[in-house]
Amino acid sequence: MAGPSEYQVALIIIVGTVAMLLLSGAIVLFMVIYQKKMFQEQVKRQQLELSYQQKLMEAVLESQENERRRLAGDLHDSIGGMLSTIRVGLTSISRQIDHPEMIIQPKQMLDETISSVRNISLDLMPPTLERFGLTFAIKELCERLQLTSKVPVVFHEGEEVRTLTRSTQVMIFRVAQELINNAVKHSNASAISVTLGGTNRFELIVEDNGSGFDVESVRQHSTKRNGLGLYNIENRARVLNATLQIEASKKKGSKITMTLPL
């Protein structure tokens, strides 16, 4: 039996080659279109996950704030009230006994305890924040920290931003509290400056002339849960949709700016 003629072979080659080229073209086209579609799906899924995580974070922070509010109320009204009653009792006892000087030391200790309870309660939820707003609360915080730490904490007041919601104000207050506390405790600064305000965008700037820090190493420690400060600040900024700019270098102090679009 004779094999295929040259014409038949040519036909097989042409048909086979065209089919293979079409197939490879189809594969490439499919790849380009399908990969793009899958990529967009993935981006959409990631955005959805991110928004879910943000909502979860908001809920966690909200419940944390509620718990703090409750604790602050209990400390102030219940324990604070009881301690004040004990103090009144001690004062009246000191008037009745022969050696009132014996009461002086316990009374001093009681005063310190009352002051500590008040400070803890203020830290947990300052009533100024609820009553007079963010600017007054941060101003009060600066004054209080200056008194306790003896480091001058200068507060620069910008325009009062009235458009911020209560929960946003609480969140910004927490960031400011963490930043100022960090500057007081860790920077060995001789001056700390806090600036607040803005018209088109809200800005919180905490600046010190202390020893500074290595941002990456602090961030690594934060993720290892050794120090949650920066981790918490960044989380709150993320929830607020704010940007956090950290300018810090060793021995040159630090400047941290949180910007919130209004």
Add this chain to the structure above:
Amino acid sequence: MTLKHFILINYVQLGLSVVILLMSAVYFRRRIIETKVIALHFLLAFAPYLAIVFLELKGKTINIPQNIYMLVQMFTVSLLFAVVLGKKYKNLLLSLGLIYCIFWFVNFIFFQKDDLNTHTKVFGSIIFIFYCLLYYHKLLTDLPIQTLQRMPMFWYVTSNLVYNAGTLFLLLFVSYLIEVLHNDLLIYWSFHNILDIIQDLLVMVGLWQDLRNIRLHS
């Protein structure tokens, strides 16, 4: 199709290879590793060409350098895919490379000897097509970039797929055409060379994309 046309196509093919080498030389140090391997692949392709010119002048058979080049080609293409596919496919690539080498030796020593080793070339084409599909599968699972056309490697792989898929049927019938029908293959091999030119053009698009990426990041 005259011999003149055939030689002209050959010169175009050679010219494009030179252009590819020149394009890869631009910002060579900053090029991605895939581009460097592609440059090596095209550089090594000149060796059989020079050997063929030399052997033609001496009046000897010209197929042996081409046959040896098939081994080199398998090495460079496998290296290219090993770079992009990663360690996960290392054993697969090694096994396929080893099987190909055995196939090459057996065919070269016992079957097609100093004729053009088309059986080996067909087997190589099938392996290369498989590599391309493997790479595409990896792209679909990893989703590295939204626009694939921006990836140089996508163009290198596409050029490989188009060339190997297009020449597969031709290579399957080459020995039949020569041995049984005594065809001089001028038209058929010109078609092969045109596909080679298309492959070179696609590689050039990839090189241009790589250059574009370098400029964007600098």
